[in-house]
Amino acid sequence: MIIPENLQFQLPYEVGSFQVQPDGKISLTSLADLLQEIAWKHADSADFGRNLQESNQMWVLARLEINLLEFPKWGQQIQLFTGGRGADKLFAFREFLILDHNDEVLARAMSSWLLLNSESKRILKPESVLPSELFDPTKKPDWQPGKISISGDLIATETVQARFSDLDLNYHVNNTSYIRWVENLLFDQGVRPDSLAINYLSECVAGDRISIRLYRSESWFSVEGKVGDKLVFTAKV
Structure with missing residues (x-):
């Protein structure tokens, strides 16, 4: 093909x-x-x-x-x-x-x-480290994932603890674990997203307790995850 x-x-x-x-x-x-x-x-x-x-x-x-x-x-x-x-x-x-x-x-x-x-x-x-024929540093795409800001009314919260099964090869929480947390919180609200944007802002490790907050605005849902006062990810669907 x-x-x-x-x-x-x-x-x-x-x-x-x-x-x-x-x-x-x-x-x-x-x-x-x-x-x-x-x-x-x-x-x-x-x-x-x-x-x-x-x-x-x-x-x-x-x-x-x-x-x-x-x-x-x-x-x-x-x-x-x-x-x-x-x-x-x-x-x-x-x-x-x-x-x-x-x-x-x-x-x-x-x-x-x-x-x-x-x-x-x-x-x-x-x-x-990148081969120029695959990642030409003189070119940049029109579509670039943007910075996500949180807005809307708070409608749900959840606290999850990072477990061993969430970790990647570097003993950090795998990027897909954050998506699973977001997806589950949305399903609790009867929402199945067909699009997702997520920003990974800080690493999490096993034992961290992540406070997840879901907000609803007129056109989208946004989610933030914090460990204490540290913002670790934001998402928008």
């Missing part, structure tokens, strides 16, 4: 029973898991993935936007595509596309990433 839209990497996939909600449609959390997986596979294939650990470097997802046109269903064959979309200052951008077996668009997503020194947590220039 020809990779569309000047993307650079593809992954065929069949949606599993463990990835869907009771209606048989994939959850946003499971979809985000797939985006994370193809991002790592692409990075590893071009030597800017897990090999960076040898030089004390790590990628951190800073912002993500997902727009669903149609929810993939249990057993459905889908095609995932991803590719670099340039850099802007300290952000490197990665786009995602999901198609069905008829090449119809099911979902699109855009993400922005930071490259950090894993010991000092100092932010590094992404072009220092």
Whole structure:
């Protein structure tokens, strides 16, 4: 299959029973898991993935936007595509596309990433490790995930504790765990989002208690998560 839209990497996939909600449609959390997986596979294939650990470097997802046109269903064959979309200052951008077996668009997503020194947590220039043919630092996408501000009326709160099963390889809460918390809080209000934007602002570790607050405005819902007074993520659906 020809990779569309000047993307650079593809992954065929069949949606599993463990990835869907009771209606048989994939959850946003499971979809985000797939985006994370193809991002790592692409990075590893071009030597800017897990090999960076040898030089004390790590990628951190800073912002993500997902727009669903149609929810993939249990057993459905889908095609995932991803590719670099340039850099802007300290952000490197990665786009995602999901198609069905008829090449119809099911979902699109855009993400922005930071490259950090894993010991000092100092932010590094992404072009220092990215191949220019994949992430041209002279180009930047028109679609860039934006900064999320919280507004509206407070309608729900919840406190969750970060557990071992929430952690990633760096012993930080995995980015998809935040999405699961947001998705569950929305489902409690009878809301199933078909779009999501999230900003990851500070790391969480096992044992942290995250206070999550859901706000409703006329056109959207927004969510914030705090550990004490520290804002760790914001989201908008």
